[in-house]
Each structure stands twice: as structure tokens, then as C-alpha cells.
Amino acid sequence: MTLTDPFRESARLTAVQTPVIPIVTQWMAETPGTISLGQGMVAYGPPDAAMQAARQFPQSSDEHRYGRVEGLPELVDIFEAKLAAENHIRVQPHSRTVITAGSNLGFMNAVLAIADPGDEFIFPLPYYFNHCMAVTMANCRTVGVRTLPDYQLDLDAIARAITPRTRAVVTCSPNNPTGAVYSEMSLRAVNDLCRERGVFHIHDEAYEYFTYDNTVNFSPGSIDGAEAHTISLYSLSKGYGMASWRIGFMVIPELLWPAVNKIQDTLLICTPQISQRVAIAAMQIGSSYPRTHAARIGALRPRVHAALTDPSVPCETADVHGAFYHFVRVRTSMDSMRLAERLVREHKVAVIPGDAFGVTDVCAMRVSFGALDEATVDEGLGRLTRGLREIC
8 A cells, every 4th residue: 555545445356357247237227228138137036925924024023133154944954955855965964054145155155265365266168257256356366267169168178277276166057157057977077076186166056947958957066975075056046036035055064164154154144034034935835936937938048049040140159058048159359348338228138248257269248038038038139139230
């Protein structure tokens, strides 16, 4: 700090990329009538029973007080039963569930718990931008590694990227931002590599219910012996339509609990009890709720893919089978932020620029169709494809 600049922002935060969603949201606010193919949200909300639980809160004065750092035991039990039935993960006795205010907080907890300044985290490219931001905030380093042309994992590239400073390999499947679903074979290989090289495997399953064409989601936390080095992240934001309620879960090795307890108690104290009560009611409905909605969203996927692969549209995208995204490479010399802004201001359609996901060698963008329906999908795609033809 210099005498001429006593109130500067910390260098650590200066190095963090500016959040891209608020930028795009501001462009949209300045351009009324814009259709969003940007932020990763669904159009539906929680089950009716969950909203009834919200209306009945609180049921006692205790629910106005601080709760347990790791969350309500009732919700922990429901989630661990879900893990056993759906993900084939047995949590106890060598691992532990922690309820977090969204899975982004779970990821931040994990980074702070396992890394020191200067340590490295390996990310297949493109990566989820909030993960990268968390790593940078912790004074650590993001190491991006290439993926295969269909965005599947390149195991050799990951292995070559591991150094003595590596603390974790981070995977997200079904993937944000590409929509790729990693195969069981490749996730097993990554998990084995992490165990052999003495690094953690952090795996994000926020989109676990959004798989199509008989593609199966695999949880590496279910691998025998994985509990000692695997951190699994889950969220109710997507499948249960609970983005604003901020409910996520992390499954961590038991040895990390003292560290995560310190971090979450400092950052959050406890996840809001009203959100946990809503989550209990939602999860008691069961996975039929998210699966039904995921099937509806999946029915839009062929139309999105067909529009983006039309020969007259100057872009390419892989045929992927998960989440509700396409990561599109555009044939233009324009940078992705400029293209995204022009699409909003000139064609009233919003996407997220590829720069935010670590892709800077080509112009790219993430297209989200999770919040669309029959009334908006064709209009949104029409605006996007027309805009790409005219601008590029």
C-alpha cells in the first residue's frame, strides 16, 4: 500500500475476474424485451409441499436461533438416504455431509480447507467461472487443461498437469458450461489418478438429474476407497427449482471436518433454517419431481441443437447429453464479450461469453435453455441464429 493510494482494493481480489452474470444482466435491463439464453436457471419453482413448509415456518421459537454449522440432522438424514439410493454413496463412517448455502459455498469451503496460497487446482476447459473465482480469491492458481473435441476428459492432459503444488482435480458432470456427461470410466480414472498422486478429487454434481438419451450420471464418490480423497458437491438449485433458497450439500472426508467447521462457522454460521425446512419438504417428494421437469427441458434439446448446427449459422457445438447448455464456438475474429453485448443490444437475446469460462483462443459462448418453454424457445433461438448470421 502506498501513501498515495491508501484505500485500494486488495491485490487478491483485483486478480479475480469480474462476475459476468451481473454484466449481462445489466445489458438486459438496458434492453427491455431481451430473451435470456444466459444464466443457468430453470423456469419452475419448488414443489407445492415445499412452499407450504415455507408458509408454516417457524413452528417454534428455536427456529429463529442459530442452528448447527453442518445443518439440520433431519435434512442430513434425508440427503444421505438419497445418496445411498441414487448415487450409491455411503457417507458414514469415513466421510460426512455438510449442508451449505448453495454448492458454490461448498466449493469455497473445500478450497479453503485443503489449499495454501500458491497451491494449484486443475480444471478441464472450459471451466465453471465461479469455481475459478473461488480459487483465485484463496490466492491459489487455476490450471486449465484441454478436453477432447466432444468436451470429454483428456486423462493424459490431467496427469501431465499435476505438480507438487496441485491440491485437487476439479470435475463437473453433467458439465457446466458444455453439457457433457463424463463417462464412468473416465471419472474412475481421474479418481484413481488423484488417489495415486495424493491430491483431492472435487466433483460437482449440481446437474445430476439432467441427462438425456439414456446417458447415466456417475458419482465418483461411490468408488470403493474414494471417501478419503473425494469431495462431492450437490445442489437443489437446479433439479428442485430452488436457486434463491441457497441449499447445497458437500460430502467430505471426515478428516476435513475440523477445517470446514471453522470456515463455514466464520462465513455463514449456519444455513438459514427456513431454507432447510423447504428443502426437507422438497426432498420428501423424491427424485420424481426433478426428473419430470428435466424430461420436459430435455424435450427442447433437439430443437436447440438443430438450430445451432444449421449450416447457415457460423458456429459449431458438440452433441452432448446433459445439463441444459451448449458451449458454442463462433466463426468470427470478434471477442466473445463484444459479441455477447451486440447480441443483446441489437437482437435482444442474451448468452454468456466464453471468456468467462477460460476459453480465450476462440470466440465462444454458453447457450442455456433451462428457463425456456414452448412459447419462448423458437423465438429465442431465432433471435440468436439471426444475430450470429448478421454480426459474424
